[in-house]
Amino acid sequence: MKWEKKNSTIMYKYQKEKDEDLHDIGGITYQYNDNTFTSKTPPKIDGYEFSGWFIKIGETEKKLDDITLNANNSFTFREFEAFYYDTYIAKYSLINYPIVYNLNGGEIETIPPFTYNLLNKSEQINNIYNLTIKKEGYTQNISVYEDINRTLVCNVHWDLDLNYENHIQIKYYDEVISIIPEG
Numbered sequence: 001m002k003w004e005k006k007n008s009t010i011m012y013k014y015q016k017e018k019d020e021d022l023h024d025i026g027g028i029t030y031q032y033n034d035n036t037f038t039s040k041t042p043p044k045i046d047g048y049e050f051s052g053w054f055i056k057i058g059e060t061e062k063k064l065d066d067i068t069l070n071a072n073n074s075f076t077f078r079e080f081e082a083f084y085y086d087t088y089i090a091k092y093s094l095i096n097y098p099i100v101y102n103l104n105g106g107e108i109e110t111i112p113p114f115t116y117n118l119l120n121k122s123e124q125i126n127n128i129y130n131l132t133i134k135k136e137g138y139t140q141n142i143s144v145y146e147d148i149n150r151t152l153v154c155n156v157h158w159d160l161d162l163n164y165e166n167h168i169q170i171k172y173y174d175e176v177i178s179i180i181p182e183g
Contacts, residue, residue: 005036010027010028010039010087010088011024011025011026011027011087011088012026012039012040012042012088012089013025013087013088013089013090014043014045014089014090014091014093015046015089015090015091015092016041016048016063016094017048017091017092017093017094018050018119019095019183022089025040025042025043025090025143026040027139028072031100032063037142038115039053039074039075039088040074041073041074042074042090042092043071043090044138045092046118047092047094047095047117047118048090048092048093048095049092049095050073050090050091051091051092052064052065052090052091053069053075053086053088053089053091054088054089054090054091054125055088056087056088056089059143061089063091064088069132073090073134076094088135090178094119095096095150095168096115096116096117097115097116097117097150097151097152098114098115098151099112099113099115099116099118099128099151099154100121100133100151100152100153100154100157100178101154101156102153102154102156103133103156104155104156104157104158105135105158106133106135106138106158107133107134107135107154108131108132108133109131109132109133110132112127112128112131112154113127113128117153121152124152125144125152125169127141128144128152128154129142129144133156135158135163137160138158138159138160138161139158139159139160140156140157140158140159141156141157141158141159142154142155142156142157143155143157148175
C-alpha cells in the first residue's frame with residue numbers, strides 16, 4: 001500500500017470592527033511535509049489597526065495569543081499545526097483620532113466630542129457645529145478641517161455682535177463702528 005500526501009488548504013480572512021462580514025485575503029494549498037511556512041500578510045486598512053489573528057472553532061472565536069508576529073503581522077508555524085484549523089481571521093479595530101479645539105477666548109458650554117473614527121466622522125463634525133461656544137459680545141464662526149495626522153481641528157473665530165447692548169457705537173463718516181468698552 002502506497003501512502004499518498006494529502007493536499008490541505010488554509011484560508012485567510014479579515015474582519016473589521018463593527019462589520020459582521022469576513023473578507024478573503026486568500027488561501028494556501030500545501031502537501032503535508034512537516035514543513036514550516038508563513039501565513040498570509042493581513043492587509044493594511046485605512047482607519048483601522050490590526051488587532052491579532054483569531055481562529056474559529058464552531059461558533060467560538062479564539063485569539064491566537066501564543067504566536068509571534070513578524071514585522072508585517074504575518075506569523076510562521078509548522079505545517080502540522082495547520083491541521084487543527086482551516087481558517088485564520090485577521091481582526092481589526094477602529095482607530096480613534098483626536099479632535100482639537102482652538103477657542104480663541106471662548107468657552108464651551110456643552111461637552112464636546114474629543115475623538116472620532118471613520119464610521120462616526122460626519123456625526124462628530126455635525127456635533128462640533130452644534131456646540132454652544134460663547135464669548136460675551138461676539139458671535140461664533142466655527143471652521144473644521146482634518147490635518148495630515150487625521151486630527152480634526154476646530155477653530156472658533158469671533159465676529160463682533162452688533163446687537164450686543166454694551167457696545168458703544170461711534171459714527172465715523174457714514175460707517176457705524178461698534179466697540180466693547182474695557183473693564
